[in-house]
Amino acid sequence: MSHSLFFQQFKAITSISPLQFQKQLRLIEARRLMRTEAASATQAAFQVGYESVSQFTREYTRMFGMPPKRHIASLRAFTM
DSSP, X not given: OOHHHHHHHHHXXXXXOHXXXXXXXXXXXXXXXXXXXXXXXXXXXXXXXXXXXXXXHHHHHHHHSSOHHHHHHHHXXXXX
């Protein structure tokens, strides 16, 4: 399968590109690290492969609707 055909098929099935899918997986894993392992946003960002904490924070906020620290605090408060 060619590279372009793979991208077309992937997007047809998931409605997002492979790179967007990978980004979502990384952000979900970062959220898990912060929530269950008490990692800081900086630690989580580097553990999932981000080189820039500010880029991580921007993408996290875009995906989850609030910055990492505030989001994790609200999730912890909700589960208590």
